[in-house]
Amino acid sequence: MTTQERLTYLNGSFVPESRALLSFRDAGFVYGDSVFDTARTFNGKIFKLKEHVDRLFESLDYIRLDIGMDRQEVFDATEELVARNRHLLGPDEDYWVSQRVSRGANAIDGEPPIQDGPTVVIECTPLPLRARATMFRDGIDAVIAPLKRIPPEALSPNAKTNNYLNSKLAQMEVTAIRPGAWALQLDIRGYIAEGIGCNAFFVKDGTVYTPRTDYVLPGISRAVVLDLCRDHNIPAVEMDISYQFAANAQEAFFTSTSLCLCPLRSLNGRNYLGMAGPVAKRLLGLYSDLAGLDIAGQYLAHLRAGAG
Numbered sequence: 001m002t003t004q005e006r007l008t009y010l011n012g013s014f015v016p017e018s019r020a021l022l023s024f025r026d027a028g029f030v031y032g033d034s035v036f037d038t039a040r041t042f043n044g045k046i047f048k049l050k051e052h053v054d055r056l057f058e059s060l061d062y063i064r065l066d067i068g069m070d071r072q073e074v075f076d077a078t079e080e081l082v083a084r085n086r087h088l089l090g091p092d093e094d095y096w097v098s099q100r101v102s103r104g105a106n107a108i109d110g111e112p113p114i115q116d117g118p119t120v121v122i123e124c125t126p127l128p129l130r131a132r133a134t135m136f137r138d139g140i141d142a143v144i145a146p147l148k149r150i151p152p153e154a155l156s157p158n159a160k161t162n163n164y165l166n167s168k169l170a171q172m173e174v175t176a177i178r179p180g181a182w183a184l185q186l187d188i189r190g191y192i193a194e195g196i197g198c199n200a201f202f203v204k205d206g207t208v209y210t211p212r213t214d215y216v217l218p219g220i221s222r223a224v225v226l227d228l229c230r231d232h233n234i235p236a237v238e239m240d241i242s243y244q245f246a247a248n249a250q251e252a253f254f255t256s257t258s259l260c261l262c263p264l265r266s267l268n269g270r271n272y273l274g275m276a277g278p279v280a281k282r283l284l285g286l287y288s289d290l291a292g293l294d295i296a297g298q299y300l301a302h303l304r305a306g307a308g
């Protein structure tokens with residue numbers, strides 16, 4: 001360990017990241033029997049932490065797991081972790097801040113328990129600002145993945161379970177078809193579902209459209225954008241969106257904790273207005289005001305620093 005090492009919260013203690021080690025018998029590793037949530041900081045301060053902790057507890061409720069901590073305790077431990085790691089952020093940097101919870105280490109019949117209760121990890125990861133900087137210069141190229149999103153009849157997309165293999169494989173398929181593109185998945189019925197790790201929005205004739213939440217994660221950033229639309233009289237509609245409707249929109253954008261709001265340049269090679277889209281530009285400005293930080297500017301600063 002060096003004094004520069006980030007700390008991680010592991011089952012009640014703050015330990016250096018390299019010592020936050022889990023058993024290979026952990027149910028998250030063995031069965032994907034785990035949930036998580038991820039917030040981000042702006043200028044080192046966590047954005048919408050209460051909403052993220054609430055969603056974590058909804059996910060825990062969905063998998064019927066009691067972690068023996070209440071919402072306030074998780075909230076406080078998360079704040080404390082960021083406070084302890086904040087000095088390690090570089091200029092123009094921020095953290096992803098995740099709580100990761102599993103049902104704990106699987107017991108072996110006839111042997112003493114390996115661990116008491118669930119595994120609770122809270123961790124800070126520097127945001128991938130360099131890797132994604134060009135997206136805020138050019139917009140994102142999205143491609144529809146052949147692999148459909150897991151249907152709610154099989155596993156609720158409203159809970160943030162650790163079952164991301166479906167998204168991961170969808171992204172691998174798209175990367176093989178078009179390197180550098182971001183996968184957009186359809187739901188089992190063939191309507192637009194989600195981008196990988198993000199919600200999708202389309203703008204047609206001044207109205208903003210996004211899929212309803214039956215088939216997708218109710219993203220915190222999605223809610224931020226819908227609230228901004230409501231507060232600033234931008235018409236917004238939640239509905240089933242066909243590929244045809246999406247492809248004929250003038251603008252499109254993704255929302256997620258890390259991206260906040262990032263315009264799409266294209267879908268399956270058909271162009272949108274990208275960074276020049278007036279509605280996306282306005283909403284990104286309003287989102288930045290709320291965050292107290294120029295979101296695109298933060299990404300672009302890393303582009304100028306030689307990233308790409």
Ligand code: PMP
Pocket residue numbers: 038194196197198199216217218219220221222255256257258
């Ligand atoms: N959909 C999925 C599947 C996700 O993993 C995420 C990222 N958590 C989102 C949407 C966006 O949600 P949020 O805005 O809360 O980050």
